[in-house]
Amino acid sequence: xxxxxxxxxxxxxxxxxxxxxxxxxxxxxxxxxxxxxxxxxxxxxxxxxxxxxxxxxxxxxxxxxxxxxxxxxxxxxxxxxxxxxxxxxxxxxxxxxxxxxxxxxxxxxxxxxxxxxxxxxxxxxxxxxxxxxxxxxxxxxxxxxxxxxxxxxxxxxxxxxxxxxxxxxxxxxxxxxxxxxxxxxxxxxxxxxxxxxxxxxxxxxxxxxxxxxxxxxxxxxxxxxxxxxxxxxxxxxxxxxxxxxxxxxxxxxxxxxxxxxxxxxxxxxxxxxxxxxxxxxxxxxxxxxxxxxxxxxxxxxxxxxxxxxxxxxxxxxxxxxxxxxxxxxxxxxxxxxxxxxxxxxxxxxxxxxxxxxxxxxxxxxxxxxxxxxxxxxxxxxxxxxxxxxxxxxxxxxxxxxxxxxxxxxxxxxxxxxxxxxxxxxxxxxxxxxxxxxxxxxxxxxxxxxxxxxxxxxxxxxxxxxxxxxxxxxxxxxxxxxxxxxxxxxxxxxxxxxxxxxxxxxxxxxxxxxxxxxxxxxxxxxxxxxxxxxxxxxxxxxxxxxxxxxxxxxxxxxxxxxxxxxxxxxxxxxxxxxxxxxxxxxxxxxxxxxxxxxxxxxxxxxxxxxxxxxxxxxxxxxxxxxxxxxxxxxxxxxxxxxxxxxxxxxxxxxxxxxxxxxxxxxxxxxxxxxxxxxxxxxxxxxxxxxxxxxxxxxxxx
Numbered sequence: 048x049x050x051x052x053x054x055x056x057x058x059x060x061x062x063x064x065x066x067x068x069x070x071x072x073x074x075x076x077x078x079x080x081x082x083x084x085x086x087x088x089x090x091x092x093x094x095x096x097x098x099x100x101x102x103x104x105x106x107x108x109x110x111x112x113x114x115x116x117x118x119x120x121x122x123x124x125x126x127x128x129x130x131x132x133x134x135x136x137x138x139x140x141x142x143x144x145x146x147x148x149x150x151x152x153x154x155x156x157x158x159x160x161x162x163x164x165x166x167x168x169x170x171x172x173x174x175x176x177x178x179x180x181x182x183x184x185x186x187x188x189x190x191x192x193x194x195x196x197x198x199x200x201x202x203x204x205x206x207x208x209x210x211x212x213x214x215x216x217x218x219x220x221x222x223x224x225x226x227x228x229x230x231x232x233x234x235x236x237x238x239x240x241x242x243x244x245x246x247x248x249x250x251x252x253x254x255x256x257x258x259x260x261x262x263x264x265x266x267x268x269x270x271x272x273x274x275x276x277x278x279x280x281x282x283x284x285x286x287x288x289x290x291x292x293x294x295x296x297x298x299x300x301x302x303x304x305x306x307x308x309x310x311x312x313x314x315x316x317x318x319x320x321x322x323x324x325x326x327x328x329x330x331x332x333x334x335x336x337x338x339x340x341x342x343x344x345x346x347x348x349x350x351x352x353x354x355x356x357x358x359x360x361x362x363x364x365x366x367x368x369x370x371x372x373x374x375x376x377x378x379x380x381x382x383x384x385x386x387x388x389x390x391x392x393x394x395x396x397x398x399x400x401x402x403x404x405x406x407x408x409x410x411x412x413x414x415x416x417x418x419x420x421x422x423x424x425x426x427x428x429x430x431x432x433x434x435x436x437x438x439x440x441x442x443x444x445x446x447x448x449x450x451x452x453x454x455x456x457x458x459x460x461x462x463x464x465x466x467x468x469x470x471x472x473x474x475x476x477x478x479x480x481x482x483x484x485x486x487x488x489x490x491x492x493x494x495x496x497x498x499x500x501x502x503x504x505x506x507x508x509x510x511x512x513x514x515x516x517x518x519x520x521x522x523x524x525x526x527x528x529x530x531x532x533x534x535x536x537x538x539x540x541x542x543x544x545x546x547x548x549x550x551x552x553x554x555x556x557x558x559x560x561x562x563x564x565x566x567x568x569x570x571x572x573x574x575x576x577x578x579x580x581x582x583x584x585x586x587x588x589x590x591x592x593x594x595x596x597x598x599x600x601x602x603x604x605x606x607x608x609x610x611x612x613x614x615x616x617x618x619x620x621x622x623x624x625x626x627x628x629x630x631x632x633x634x635x636x637x638x639x640x641x642x643x644x645x646x647x648x649x650x651x652x653x654x655x656x657x658x659x660x661x662x663x664x665x666x667x668x669x670x671x672x673x674x675x676x677x678x679x680x681x682x683x684x685x686x687x688x689x690x691x692x693x694x695x696x697x698x699x700x701x702x703x704x705x706x707x708x709x710x711x712x713x714x715x716x717x718x719x720x721x722x723x724x725x726x727x728x729x730x731x732x733x734x735x736x737x738x739x740x741x742x743x744x745x746x747x
Contacts, residue, residue, distance in 0.1 A: 053562025195581025271309025
């Protein structure tokens with residue numbers, strides 16, 4: 048007999064609500080959870096590949112201990128007891144010599160990270176870090192500097208928008224199913240879409256206007272737009288008078304940055320910029336200018352995002368249907384939230400190793416910054432970091448310069464990878480603890496913010512096929528063996544759920560009907576006449592005195608991007624809808640859809656180099672070389688080349704993907720030390736490469 052189990056996908060960091068049909072303890076069908084109206088039964092290719100992930104034999108199926116040199120691929124399968132004993136012995140030695148602060152954990156963040164935060168807190172460490180230095184830290188800190196609120200403190204009502212503006216936010220490929228469906232409804236309802244990107248993605252094909260700007264000039268284009276908006280009064284004066292400070296200083300700052308100036312810098316005609324601004328004036332306040340999701344790109348990406356936040360405020364789009372809205376939480380519904388698993392633990396007073404909140408006083412301590420944590424590992428300052436847990440995170444390919452990363456990792460006494468797959472980072476670890484696939488594991492409950500806030504549950508749908516465990520089992524057992532059992536007494540996931548729900552008035556059984564629980568039947572909107580912001584003034588601050596006192600200017604003069612050296616191209620990267628944060632690489636289904644990546648190169652540049660579509664080309668930079676097939680197209684700016692991220696793995700047990708395609712991050716030597724000094728995001732689009740025809744091997 049078939050049974051439907053509601054759960055939460057785990058193929059990427061979006062974590063969509065799903066419905067899984069199970070028969071005889073085997074999954075037979077998966078689709079979106081239609082109880083969620085925004086989701087329906089839709090599911091992307093990644094989620095649809097979940098069954099093949101579970102059946103895949105080219106992934107760790109037992110705990111593994113390294114027996115050779117790090118990275119050599121010499122492993123011994125062991126029992127869970129032996130793996131736990133090995134880790135416990137190592138950690139006890141490290142803690143005895145350096146204290147609990149010498150332990151660090153990184154993951155991909157998200158709604159289930161409270162478990163892992165509690166684990167490091169129980170050990171006396173402040174060093175939980177997520178992946179965001181390679182994703183949204185610039186956006187987050189830009190938002191903090193303008194609103195005093197983080198990037199996730201705003202959401203977007205695409206369905207009811209009149210104009211959607213996207214600076215490289217590739218909604219239809221770097222996708223969230225519910226967001227894409229809302230975006231497409233907005234287009235159907237007549238919304239204009241302006242898409243800005245040196246490369247024409249699939250999202251560009253949905254746009255009413257596509258601007259192919261010169262790489263690295265987003266900030267310049269936004270300055271030209273802001274100049275036109277402010278000088279012509281194309282903004283909501285009532286909203287600005289009530290909520291925005293620093294507008295006079297902003298107007299003076301913008302004086303030299305005219306649309307004509309922006310044209311010379313970006314390649315976008317001034318007349319088009321002016322026409323666009325007139326459209327914004329017609330369409331406001333139902334205007335969404337997306338501040339960016341992954342903006343670890345250029346040296347000034349923080350300021351590009353900051354200017355977008357300011358423009359959204361000028362449009363009067365805040366807490367506005369068809370604009371931006373505050374995702375509401377439990378308190379807004381008059382209810383208490385989930386209890387944190389670390390709530391009953393003593394606080395950790397140690398300084399963070401990465402300097403967030405101390406050396407970098409304005410940076411959010413919640414997510415940390417991995418590249419500055421690397422500095423601590425390398426230097427031993429402010430104190431030694433000697434153990435590193437890597438949970439479903441792959442910094443070896445997410446961050447630049449793998450050679451430099453390996454040198455840093457070699458200063459660690461213990462590296463533990465908890466993952467479903469053999470990632471490049473796991474391959475360099477001392478211990479691999481295999482986590483069950485998301486179909487085979489339950490997770491802690493999550494808070495689901497929105498206009499109708501509530502809670503969501505991932506439940507175990509089917510038993511594990513292999514000797515794998517859920518994350519909550521792994522960290523609870525390690526905590527007990529390290530003498531922290533009083534903080535991790537849980538013997539079942541139900542006990543964790545009951546602990547989380549103790550103050551909410553919600554029972555575990557309440558999730559059975561739909562997979563989630565809503566705390567409000569009606570959408571909750573704040574009074575636009577009484578909006579609250581988290582800045583010292585309680586208003587939207589174009590000039591933030593506190594950030595300026597910390598050395599972060601609010602309105603710095605524009606600096607033109609470094610042009611590519613003669614014969615070189617700026618290297619850009621991205622992803623498509625089949626990619627799942629590294630988990631696509633060797634998936635039996637997804638690897639067939641996306642076997643290898645290609646190098647996009649403009650037709651003019653290709654012609655100059657004698658390169659034809661499909662030719663194998665050599666990409667080189669700083670002594671590093673690799674080959675890849677060329678895609679010759681006009682859909683990429685002539686100054687740039689582009690490749691999909693996440694290819695070129697050298698992990699031999701991933702037989703479907705090993706050696707296929709080319710990795711972008713290997714060409715980013717030295718870039719661990721180059722990052723946006725205002726926002727903290729890495730400069731992942733500030734590398735240059737040469738391209739030439741490769742010598743094809745002769746057939747014998």
